[in-house]
Amino acid sequence: MIVVESNEMLNLERTAARSGISLSNLMEQAGAAVAELAAKIITQKKIKKITVLCGKGNNGGDGFVIARFLSLMAEVSVILVNEYPAADLAKMNFNLIPDKVGIINLYDQIEETAKAVDEAEMIIDAIYGIGFKDVLDPGSAQAIDLANRNKTAVKIAVDTPSGIICNTGEIPGECFNADYTVTFTALKPLHVLYPSMDHCGKVSVAKIGIPQDLIDMCTYAMRTTDEYIEKHPLAVRQKSAHKGTNGTLLSICGSYGMAGAAVLSGEAALRSGVGLLKSAVPQSIYPIVASKLTEAVFLPLREDGKGKISSGEFEILQEELLGRTDAVLIGCGLGTSMEMTELVSAVIASASKPVVLDADGINSIIPNIDVLRQAMAPVIITPHPGEMARLTGTDIMTVQKNRYLTARNFASDYGVTVVLKGANTIIAFPDGNVYVNMTGNNGMAKGGSGDILAGIMASFLAQGMSYDDAAVNAVYYHGLAGDKCAEHFSPRTMLPRDILNELVNVF
Numbered sequence: 001m002i003v004v005e006s007n008e009m010l011n012l013e014r015t016a017a018r019s020g021i022s023l024s025n026l027m028e029q030a031g032a033a034v035a036e037l038a039a040k041i042i043t044q045k046k047i048k049k050i051t052v053l054c055g056k057g058n059n060g061g062d063g064f065v066i067a068r069f070l071s072l073m074a075e076v077s078v079i080l081v082n083e084y085p086a087a088d089l090a091k092m093n094f095n096l097i098p099d100k101v102g103i104i105n106l107y108d109q110i111e112e113t114a115k116a117v118d119e120a121e122m123i124i125d126a127i128y129g130i131g132f133k134d135v136l137d138p139g140s141a142q143a144i145d146l147a148n149r150n151k152t153a154v155k156i157a158v159d160t161p162s163g164i165i166c167n168t169g170e171i172p173g174e175c176f177n178a179d180y181t182v183t184f185t186a187l188k189p190l191h192v193l194y195p196s197m198d199h200c201g202k203v204s205v206a207k208i209g210i211p212q213d214l215i216d217m218c219t220y221a222m223r224t225t226d227e228y229i230e231k232h233p234l235a236v237r238q239k240s241a242h243k244g245t246n247g248t249l250l251s252i253c254g255s256y257g258m259a260g261a262a263v264l265s266g267e268a269a270l271r272s273g274v275g276l277l278k279s280a281v282p283q284s285i286y287p288i289v290a291s292k293l294t295e296a297v298f299l300p301l302r303e304d305g306k307g308k309i310s311s312g313e314f315e316i317l318q319e320e321l322l323g324r325t326d327a328v329l330i331g332c333g334l335g336t337s338m339e340m341t342e343l344v345s346a347v348i349a350s351a352s353k354p355v356v357l358d359a360d361g362i363n364s365i366i367p368n369i370d371v372l373r374q375a376m377a378p379v380i381i382t383p384h385p386g387e388m389a390r391l392t393g394t395d396i397m398t399v400q401k402n403r404y405l406t407a408r409n410f411a412s413d414y415g416v417t418v419v420l421k422g423a424n425t426i427i428a429f430p431d432g433n434v435y436v437n438m439t440g441n442n443g444m445a446k447g448g449s450g451d452i453l454a455g456i457m458a459s460f461l462a463q464g465m466s467y468d469d470a471a472v473n474a475v476y477y478h479g480l481a482g483d484k485c486a487e488h489f490s491p492r493t494m495l496p497r498d499i500l501n502e503l504v505n506v507f
Contacts, residue, residue, distance in 0.1 A: 001227055002220035004186040006130040006166040012218050016210045026208050027089050031065025033206030034158055034182045041154055042073050050074050051120035053143050055127040056082045061090030062158050063126025067101050077102040077116040081127050081143045106139050117146040122154045125176040127162040135172045136163050144176050157181040160190055161199050169193030184208050192424045192436045193403055222434040225476040232469050246275030247462030250325045253332040256307020259285040261333025261451045263292040268455030270295055271503045274462045282309050304339050311339040314346050327354045329458035331361020332451045340364045345371045354378045354461040358454035362387045372414040378467040380417040382454055388420055408434050417471050425475050435472055439479030443491025452499055453478045480506045
């Protein structure tokens with residue numbers, strides 16, 4: 001599914017209008033879609049009192065349509081948050097509201113407004129839509145504050161929760177806290193970015209009459225990974241496949257105290273189907289890792305005195321890079337030092353096969369970041385927000401406010417694929433294409449989850465997948481395995497190693 005920014009969505013609606021589609025019909029269909037969801041909830045919960053908060057623009061017009069439909073099922077009050085409607089379509093639908101619907105003007109009837117919101121069993125937010133760009137006006141802020149104080153009502157947002165900037169997901173002040181959001185035609189950035197996504201609740205996309213051929217021609221910001229997976233499914237293995245045809249992965253991971261990272265990433269690679277895993281680890285942790293990864297072959301390497309692989313071991317690694325290695329994973333639990341910067345930089349510069357750079361591999365190249373531009377083979381980096389902040393010389397808050405642009409711009413500038421981890425992981429390719437992942441859950445926010453993702457991704461590359469196929473498939477299936485774990489254990493109790501076990505099922 002595509003993710004469309006506000007200006008492109010408005011262009012799409014105008015294009016639809018020029019092709020003969022009535023904007024009034026689009027509003028009617030939008031209101032009907034929200035009313036359909038609301039009706040199901042009303043029936044399930046036996047709701048009797050509904051309050052619709054309406055602005056004076058077209059989002060308010062959607063609210064008037066919703067109020068008209070729902071008045072057939074329950075007692076409905078409409079709050080005019082910013083006086084009477086100003087947009088022509090909104091005026092038209094305001095005049096169609098049945099007499100039995102209570103109309104309350106917030107500015108003249110604040111006590112009545114407070115009572116209607118407080119007593120409501122369902123509150124529908126139709127104040128602002130995708131055009132919101134600033135802080136809330138006083139009336140809207142007051143209405144939303146009243147709505148958010150009602151902790152028992154079911155809350156539905158029309159297109160967007162009011163108070164959120166569409167294209168960035170920023171929340172300048174207060175915003176409506178929705179249990180459900182019904183958006184139209186396509187997802188918008190605020191639905192897949194945070195902090196905004198935490199306020200959208202369960203998001204659904206309703207088709208309201210814009211032809212699919214027009215949607216297919218529009219310019220989008222991102223696509224969701226599920227659409228990519230549908231078009232690029234995992235290849236079926238030939239019956240004659242053997243370990244040679246299933247790829248060889250060189251994994252350079254682990255340090256004293258961080259053996260688990262080498263184990264988790266290695267097992268993830270094996271579970272994801274790589275034919276042969278060559279695990280290069282410091283000598284001190286070799287017994288630990290070897291006892292857990294019985295299917296791997298090992299390169300125990302000399303250390304720097306602090307439990308990290310010595311940079312003097314690059315010659316041994318270079319032999320592997322020049323030999324039968326189909327992909328390289330470097331960084332999980334590797335540790336950082338000036339020697340490690342030299343080692344990681346040398347691996348990236350000399351590798352002729354795709355490289356996945358994770359965790360301390362990323363941290364190690366920050367003093368020598370231009371090595372990414374020198375890479376001969378495709379490089380995928382998998383930073384979490386803190387690592388992304390260090391790569392870009394900013395801070396975590398700046399990264400989180402601009403996840404989409406941060407990932408896209410870095411990928412373009414350095415010619416690498418960026419997998420910016422977090423809720424709804426962003427995958428940005430050097431050519432400007434960006435995908436957002438919709439699988440996964442907060443139970444995966446535990447140390448070790450990222451090692452598993454890196455192992456899956458590197459395994460896919462070693463098996464011959466293109467870097468874009470490997471990145472998207474790894475993120476998607478990693479999240480899907482996490483979702484299965486949450487069902488079995490709950491997000492709080494699940495562990496990264498449980499994700500490994502679920503890979504058996506999702507594959």
